[in-house]
Amino acid sequence: MTDLVAALGQRTLLGLQGLGRAVVLVLRLLAAVPAALRRPRLIIEQVYAVGVLSMVIIVVSSLFVGMVLGLQGYYTLVDFGAAESVGTLVALSLVRELGPVVTALLFAGRAGSSLTAEVGLMKATEQLSSMEMMAVDPERRILAPRFIASFISVPLLAVVFSAVGVLGGYLVAVGMIGIDAGAFWSNMQSAVSVRDDILNGFIKSVVFGFVAGWIALHKGYEAEPTSQGVSRATTMGVVHASLAVLGLDFLLTALMFD
Amino acid sequence: MPADSSTTEPLVKARGLVFRRGDRAIFDGVDLDVSAGRVTAIMGPSGSGKTTLLRLIGGQLRPHAGSVRVEGQEVAALPRPGLYRLRRRMGMLFQSGALFTDLSVFDNVAFPIREHTGLPEPLVRDLVLLKLQAVGLRGARHLMPAELSGGMARRVALARAIALDPVLVMYDEPFTGQDPITMGVLVTLIRRLNDLLGLTSIVVSHDVHETMAIADYVYVLADGRVIAEGTPDELRDSSSEWVRQFLDARPDGPVPFHYPAPALEADLFDGGEGR
Numbered sequence: 001m002t003d004l005v006a007a008l009g010q011r012t013l014l015g016l017q018g019l020g021r022a023v024v025l026v027l028r029l030l031a032a033v034p035a036a037l038r039r040p041r042l043i044i045e046q047v048y049a050v051g052v053l054s055m056v057i058i059v060v061s062s063l064f065v066g067m068v069l070g071l072q073g074y075y076t077l078v079d080f081g082a083a084e085s086v087g088t089l090v091a092l093s094l095v096r097e098l099g100p101v102v103t104a105l106l107f108a109g110r111a112g113s114s115l116t117a118e119v120g121l122m123k124a125t126e127q128l129s130s131m132e133m134m135a136v137d138p139e140r141r142i143l144a145p146r147f148i149a150s151f152i153s154v155p156l157l158a159v160v161f162s163a164v165g166v167l168g169g170y171l172v173a174v175g176m177i178g179i180d181a182g183a184f185w186s187n188m189q190s191a192v193s194v195r196d197d198i199l200n201g202f203i204k205s206v207v208f209g210f211v212a213g214w215i216a217l218h219k220g221y222e223a224e225p226t227s228q229g230v231s232r233a234t235t236m237g238v239v240h241a242s243l244a245v246l247g248l249d250f251l252l253t254a255l256m257f258d
Numbered sequence: 259m260p261a262d263s264s265t266t267e268p269l270v271k272a273r274g275l276v277f278r279r280g281d282r283a284i285f286d287g288v289d290l291d292v293s294a295g296r297v298t299a300i301m302g303p304s305g306s307g308k309t310t311l312l313r314l315i316g317g318q319l320r321p322h323a324g325s326v327r328v329e330g331q332e333v334a335a336l337p338r339p340g341l342y343r344l345r346r347r348m349g350m351l352f353q354s355g356a357l358f359t360d361l362s363v364f365d366n367v368a369f370p371i372r373e374h375t376g377l378p379e380p381l382v383r384d385l386v387l388l389k390l391q392a393v394g395l396r397g398a399r400h401l402m403p404a405e406l407s408g409g410m411a412r413r414v415a416l417a418r419a420i421a422l423d424p425v426l427v428m429y430d431e432p433f434t435g436q437d438p439i440t441m442g443v444l445v446t447l448i449r450r451l452n453d454l455l456g457l458t459s460i461v462v463s464h465d466v467h468e469t470m471a472i473a474d475y476v477y478v479l480a481d482g483r484v485i486a487e488g489t490p491d492e493l494r495d496s497s498s499e500w501v502r503q504f505l506d507a508r509p510d511g512p513v514p515f516h517y518p519a520p521a522l523e524a525d526l527f528d529g530g531e532g533r
Contacts, residue, residue: 130356130415133316134370134422135345141373 022218028139029147029214036144043145043152050111050146051153055160057110058103062094062161065102066168069093073169074177083179087188090169091162095192095201096257099162101249104208107154108241112216115146116237119220120230143217150213151206158205200256207252208245215241267330269294269426269458270315274324277310284310286482287324292426297452297459299469302479303504308462309353311479312428315460316350317341328426346374349419349427353434355411357403363390363414364399370421389417393447409440413447420451426458427451433465441465445472466505470494478504480512 036043073089119142122128128138166188173179192198216237223233268291275288284307292298300308313319314326317333326333328344336344357366367386371377377385390396393413403411412432419427429448433441449472452459463469470476470490478486478493478501486493486501493501503511519525 125359126352126354126356127358129318130350130352132318133345133348133350134373134418135342136370136373137342 018222021222022214025139025143025218025221026214029144029217032137032140032144033148035140036148039145042141043148046145046149047152050107050115050149051157054107054110054153054157057106058157058161059164061102061106062099062164063168065098065161066090066094066165066170067172069098069165070169070172070177074173074179083177084183085187085191086173086179087166087169087184088191090173091166091188091192092197094162094165094169095197097201097249097253099158099165100201100205100208101245103158103161103205104154104212104245105242107150107157107209108212108216108238108245111150111153112212112241113234113238115150115213115216116220116223116234117230119143119146119217120223120225120233123221123223124225124227124230143221147213147217150216151209154209154212155202155205158201158208162201196257200252203256204249204252207248211244211248212241215244268292269329270460271327272311272314272324273327275314275321275326276323277307277314277319277321283482285321285324288479288482288484290477290484290487292458292460293475294425294458295452295456296474297449297461297472299473299476300460300462300479301464301466301469301476301504303464306479307482308464308479309430312350312430312460312462315428316345316348346422347425349422349424351412351415351419351427351429351432353431355403355408355415357406357411357415357418359403361403362399363395363401363403363406366403366414367399367418367421370418374422385421386417389421390414392420392451393417394443407440409436409443412436412440412444416447416451420455420457423455424457426460429459429461429463431463432461433463433468441468444468448472466507470505480504 069090070086073086073093074083077083077085077089119128122138122142128142131138131141170181170184174181174184219233219237219240220230223229270290270292272288272290275285276283277285288311290300300311302308310319314321315328315333317336320334329347331340331344333341333344357363358369361369364386367389368382371382371385375382387396387399390399393416395410395413395417398406398410398414403414406414432444432448436444445468448459448461451457461469461473470493473490476486476488476490476493477484480500486496486498488496493505496502496505500512502508
């Protein structure tokens with residue numbers, strides 16, 4: 001029994017220590033942002049790596065998500081004689097929830113894992129150490145541009161996700177089921193508010209981009225410098241980032257849409 | 259006493275150095291001097307803290323007690339900008355080479371120059387080619403690190419380490435795992451670069467013959483202390499059991515062959531518990 005309590009206490013302590021180090025890291029990253037912004041080329045390279053290269057998975061997923069929403073929305077709404085509102089349902093679901101959340105989850109899986117593995121491997125192969133010995137701060141040179149790139153990419157990807165998703169819904173509802181295109185768009189237009197829906201959804205994706213980038217880089221930077229350590233860090237990075245995104249989504253939704 | 263009998267201050271000076279990992283003392287009161295312009299070797303068996311010593315000199319680790327001074331500056335007391343200024347005057351060759359895998363040979367060597375100098379690109383190119391020429395790899399500048407052999411990777415890393423014309427170059431196990439030809443190349447390079455560029459070199463190694471061949475002064479570390487020091491000739495003549503075991507590669511001696519364990523009989527016949 002005592003062992004159990006001791007083990008529990010130790011795990012809690014270790015968890016808190018990890019959290020403390022993560023907070024210290026994010027503060028240092030934020031402090032490094034101004035210096036990193038002076039070298040936009042490094043940020044652009046990373047926006048390409050984590051953002052542009054994630055476009056395919058975002059576009060394809062959002063198209064299918066939008067199409068499924070169109071179908072399910074129609075099946076449900078048609079019973080109430082409200083099939084024309086399917087555009088509203090698709091747009092609100094995407095803009096408020098699915099756009100930011102699914103984008104962040106896909107980002108954590110596609111780009112976050114590669115950030116963790118890249119930074120973890122750079123650490124394991126002493127590249128970060130050698131950079132330090134060359135008087136180049138790895139936090140500023142390696143981590144900060146990647147952090148800024150995540151922060152920029154996730155909101156933009158979420159916008160793409162929502163836009164393509166709406167098109168997917170349109171293809172199914174109008175193209176396949178035969179709902180009137182005018183009703184589809186005009187219902188959507190009257191029901192979706194720029195401030196309450198689009199802006200709030202955008203704010204969510206900004207927060208998710210911040211958190212997904214932060215967790216991915218923290219896990220890589222803290223990875224044990226072995227192949228097993230890097231693989232564990234990559235897995236934990238994706239798991240933690242996904243859970244953080246879902247938890248924060250609830251919190252933000254509760255705060256935003258009361 | 260350390261090698262240099264002149265009155266000039268040594269470039270690196272460690273006094274009463276103590277460093278622990280957990281409960282284990284890696285260094286327990288180490289004193290050593292590295293004189294300017296010399297090749298100083300730090301030898302000792304694996305796990306004797308040789309790499310740790312380089313990290314202490316480079317300020318990547320802080321000692322628990324004692325001091326490390328480089329050019330008269332206490333490394334552990336330097337604030338980050340000061341430490342970074344000092345590091346620009348140091349080059350370090352990591353055991354793995356630690357080349358940036360996403361950059362070509364050329365860009366690897368150009369990296370510190372581009373980061374620190376803001377020189378125009380044609381000048382960077384000339385400097386990089388000269389550094390690569392010094393290690394004999396000017397023709398390999400377009401290759402990626404994955405395309406290099408271990409020895410070539412180390413030579414590229416060496417070119418990168420001297421890119422900013424440092425005062426001090428530290429070599430972490432430069433000969434480990436190299437074939438005889440590469441080893442010969444590296445041995446010659448370290449000595450030649452030291453003399454031609456007026457560097458000061460610290461070579462951490464357990465390759466006795468290669469290291470003794472180029473060192474001006476040697477420290478032997480074991481059990482957290484300096485157990486022998488002197489010029490290579492002095493060490494060769496040493497009668498210390500420890501030095502003899504290390505230099506003559508004897509399997510047993512002050513460093514036991516067996517990892518601490520209960521007596522074999524007890525383990526075999528009285529055991530049965532655990533594995």
